Amino acid sequence: MMNNPTGRLTQGQFSFLPDLTDEEIGKQIQYGLDKGYAWSVEYTDDPHPRNTYWEMFGMPMFDLKDAAGVLGEVRECRKAFPRHYVRLMAFDSTRGIESIAMSFIVNRPAEEPGFMLERQEVNGRSMRYTTRGYSAGKPELERY
Amino acid sequence: MNQPLHLIERPAPATASALPARVARSVAAVLADSQVEAVLEELDRDLVGLAPVKSRIRDIAALLVIDKLRMNVGLTAQTPSLHMCFTGNPGTGKTTVAMRMAQILHRLGYVRKGHLVAVTRDDLVGQYIGHTAPKTKEVLKKAMGGVLFIDEAYYLYRPENERDYGQEAIEILLQVMENQRDDIVVILAGYQDRMNTFFQSNPGMSSRIAHHLQFPDYAPRELLAIADKMLTAQAYRLGDGATQALERYLDLRVAQPHFANARSVRNALDRARLRQASRLFTQRERELSADELCTIEAQDILASRVFQTA
Numbered sequence: 249m250m251n252n253p254t255g256r257l258t259q260g261q262f263s264f265l266p267d268l269t270d271e272e273i274g275k276q277i278q279y280g281l282d283k284g285y286a287w288s289v290e291y292t293d294d295p296h297p298r299n300t301y302w303e304m305f306g307m308p309m310f311d312l313k314d315a316a317g318v319l320g321e322v323r324e325c326r327k328a329f330p331r332h333y334v335r336l337m338a339f340d341s342t343r344g345i346e347s348i349a350m351s352f353i354v355n356r357p358a359e360e361p362g363f364m365l366e367r368q369e370v371n372g373r374s375m376r377y378t379t380r381g382y383s384a385g386k387p388e389l390e391r392y
Numbered sequence: 393m394n395q396p397l398h399l400i401e402r403p404a405p406a407t408a409s410a411l412p413a414r415v416a417r418s419v420a421a422v423l424a425d426s427q428v429e430a431v432l433e434e435l436d437r438d439l440v441g442l443a444p445v446k447s448r449i450r451d452i453a454a455l456l457v458i459d460k461l462r463m464n465v466g467l468t469a470q471t472p473s474l475h476m477c478f479t480g481n482p483g484t485g486k487t488t489v490a491m492r493m494a495q496i497l498h499r500l501g502y503v504r505k506g507h508l509v510a511v512t513r514d515d516l517v518g519q520y521i522g523h524t525a526p527k528t529k530e531v532l533k534k535a536m537g538g539v540l541f542i543d544e545a546y547y548l549y550r551p552e553n554e555r556d557y558g559q560e561a562i563e564i565l566l567q568v569m570e571n572q573r574d575d576i577v578v579i580l581a582g583y584q585d586r587m588n589t590f591f592q593s594n595p596g597m598s599s600r601i602a603h604h605l606q607f608p609d610y611a612p613r614e615l616l617a618i619a620d621k622m623l624t625a626q627a628y629r630l631g632d633g634a635t636q637a638l639e640r641y642l643d644l645r646v647a648q649p650h651f652a653n654a655r656s657v658r659n660a661l662d663r664a665r666l667r668q669a670s671r672l673f674t675q676r677e678r679e680l681s682a683d684e685l686c687t688i689e690a691q692d693i694l695a696s697r698v699f700q701t702a
Contacts, residue, residue, distance in 0.1 A: 306526070313505045314537025316575040321533070 285338035357392035480607025483653030505537035545580035546590035633690035
């Protein structure tokens with residue numbers, strides 16, 4: 249039995265759904281902008297679940313009114329890193345929240361081999377577990 | 393729980409009310425939908441003079457309304473080029489009209505948000521290599537869905553320095569103006585003669601701007617009307633003889649250097665308010681009526697430096 253029946257990385261919002269179209273992404277962006285969030289674009293080729301901080305693609309975008317600006321940035325990032333994971337994050341600067349309010353993947357590689365669970369026997373019958381991406385063994389830029 | 397999928401109630405199919413309203417076929421219908429006439433009337437009412445500008449804006453609005461109708465019957469699908477250039481002396485209302493323009497374009501659906509982002513060279517051009525492109529792009533991103541107003545746009549191009557980064561900003565602007573016409577409208581503003589030189593050296597910019605609007609200087613009578621409007625908005629009024637004093641003041645001020653039309657009028661009124669305040673301030677024990685508090689007397693205006701130098 250497979251742990252991940254979709255065979256895809258499931259991090260952030262909408263990750264169990266089919267990929268959003270650009271129009272749908274635009275609507276999500278607009279929703280965030282209307283709430284006053286600041287969007288930023290990030291990318292990585294090491295999507296390990298514990299890899300919290302991906303690479304920033306440009307600065308977070310404050311004071312935007314319309315989704316076209318953010319969407320343009322997403323397209324730029326896709327062009328620069330077509331086989332990387334790209335995600336959009338919305339930062340809510342409300343005092344007391346000051347945190348990421350939305351986050352979803354907007355670009356993913358065609359092949360996603362997933363992660364393996366590594367078991368290590370220690371101290372007699374004890375077990376230690378760790379997750380490792382199947383692609384993580386290769387050097388950067390060759391992973392996907 | 394766990395009921396079979398086919399038993400989950402499906403949402404009712406969209407009814408007629410959810411469909412877009414009947415497509416407009418007449419000018420009146422478009423005007424009613426967009427309420428653009430309210431903005432045009434406001435423009436007429438709030439802005440003194442500027443007759444040529446107002447008629448040009450009416451022309452543009454008419455063109456956009458007709459374009460909308462053409463689009464509704466499927467004649468053209470391409471968005472018209474809406475980039476504009478406002479030329480005129482300082483204080484002739486370029487920024488104010490740009491704000492109204494943003495509203496008109498928003499009501500007609502040519503920009504999605506209708507906000508105005510006003511910038512100058514400093515906001516677009518960076519200080520070192522590689523600084524300009526991100527800076528310009530950031531401003532463009534902020535202006536997406538609205539109007540980007542570039543004040544004193546001719547400063548972007550500095551012919552005396554061939555390595556000036558302004559050229560880079562112009563190239564990025566041109567690209568966006570051409571490719572993202574439905575996302576952004578760019579309005580350039582500046583003095584007539586310097587804008588002309590700017591366009592001569594940047595033919596690409598000139599050809600991408602569809603509408604050139606020339607803002608005339610205000611006549612003395614119009615300046616007086618502007619002063620009156622400004623005072624009323626702040627709940628002040630001119631006392632006996634003060635109107636004549638202001639008229640004489642404006643006659644003298646127009647002839648002096650650095651006259652900035654409506655802006656100079658506003659500054660003059662601000663100074664008159666200061667003088668009125670200090671005049672009342674000296675009369676410590678007197679009880680001041682509302683009438684006295686909101687009246688600007690002739691002496692408040694006549695104390696101006698303009699009368700002494702003349």
